[in-house]
Amino acid sequence: MNTSILTAVRTRVGRIRRAARRIIVRSRQAARRLDPATSQRYKDHVISRALETPLGEYPFFHLSIAEILPPDLFEGLRKLMSQEKNSGARQDRGQDSPLYVTRRSPLYDSMDRHALHLRRIFNDPEVIRAFLSRFYVNPTDELVQSLSILDREFEFTYCEPDRFQNIHCDLPTKYLSFVIYFADGELTPEEQRRNGTVLYNADVEPVYSAEFEANRAVCFASHFRSYHGFSTTIHRDALVIFIVDRSLNDAWFRARPWAEKSPFPFWAERMEHKLRSAPMLEFSNDPDAISAARASTRVNAPEGRVLVDDDGRPVPPRQVH
Numbered sequence: 001m002n003t004s005i006l007t008a009v010r011t012r013v014g015r016i017r018r019a020a021r022r023i024i025v026r027s028r029q030a031a032r033r034l035d036p037a038t039s040q041r042y043k044d045h046v047i048s049r050a051l052e053t054p055l056g057e058y059p060f061f062h063l064s065i066a067e068i069l070p071p072d073l074f075e076g077l078r079k080l081m082s083q084e085k086n087s088g089a090r091q092d093r094g095q096d097s098p099l100y101v102t103r104r105s106p107l108y109d110s111m112d113r114h115a116l117h118l119r120r121i122f123n124d125p126e127v128i129r130a131f132l133s134r135f136y137v138n139p140t141d142e143l144v145q146s147l148s149i150l151d152r153e154f155e156f157t158y159c160e161p162d163r164f165q166n167i168h169c170d171l172p173t174k175y176l177s178f179v180i181y182f183a184d185g186e187l188t189p190e191e192q193r194r195n196g197t198v199l200y201n202a203d204v205e206p207v208y209s210a211e212f213e214a215n216r217a218v219c220f221a222s223h224f225r226s227y228h229g230f231s232t233t234i235h236r237d238a239l240v241i242f243i244v245d246r247s248l249n250d251a252w253f254r255a256r257p258w259a260e261k262s263p264f265p266f267w268a269e270r271m272e273h274k275l276r277s278a279p280m281l282e283f284s285n286d287p288d289a290i291s292a293a294r295a296s297t298r299v300n301a302p303e304g305r306v307l308v309d310d311d312g313r314p315v316p317p318r319q320v321h
């Protein structure tokens with residue numbers, strides 16, 4: 001790349017970064033104006049849902065949380081989603097499959113009161129600690145303080161019917177992953193079951209983990225066999241939140257080898273580092289279990305993806321009765 005192009009690119013990147021910082025400062029200022037009593041009520045609700053929901057252990061540790069948000073907050077977000085979805089400002093989200101593009105509305109720059117509350121809840125150290133405690137062994141203060149929402153993927157997502165998301169494990173920089181469902185109208189039991197998050201067992205066979213119903217969330221912590229995805233029979237609207245170590249995340253995007261080939265040592269190395277520095281209950285804090293999980297992972301494509309047919313493509317989930 002010649003010098004003038006490089007300078008132009010750097011100038012543009014600098015401008016984008018400064019604009020993003022201004023937005024984040026503005027949203028922090030707006031968040032300080034939120035009603036403290038309402039914030040506390042929301043936070044208490046989410047913490048109690050985090051701690052009271054029974055843990056699902058198969059095919060890997062996860063929570064399927066009914067009523068994750070207080071009803072008034074959920075309804076406020078539902079109205080916001082409807083406005084965003086119909087605003088014409090939706091963006092493309094290309095990472096779900098090479099075959100189609102999902103749509104999305106970013107929330108990190110939203111000044112909507114409900115989006116600000118949601119952001120405050122999931123950036124709160126006590127909330128993060130409550131969810132971490134379901135998946136990690138004695139999460140330390142240092143770990144809790146290092147984690148926050150991943151802004152670039154804090155968003156509503158809209159997927160059309162008859163789609164299928166690549167099977168994958170989330171990036172090693174993600175400590176907690178959430179999908180909150182925005183089901184609308186009356187869905188049949190079959191539609192609820194077929195549109196929830198699909199978790200896969202060690203043989204990459206699908207297990208439907210949750211009914212796709214309003215205000216239910218699926219939450220899990222990424223590791224070597226947290227294979228998951230979704231498929232759709234209806235319009236599937238959701239909100240995704242990832243809790244990351246931002247410094248590790250920045251380092252990942254600076255250093256990741258884009259053309260990395262099997263067995264993807266960079267991805268595996270970062271995942272192993274995460275599991276050893278923040279031991280998970282699922283591995284019983286056992287170093288040998290982590291090594292065994294790394295040796296047997298089915299991840300065989302960049303960015304944690306799992307391709308399982310003879311032509312190297314993801315295979316849609318077979319219907320499970």
Ligand SMILES: [Fe+2]
Nearest residue numbers: 168169170228
């Ligand atoms: Fe994912």
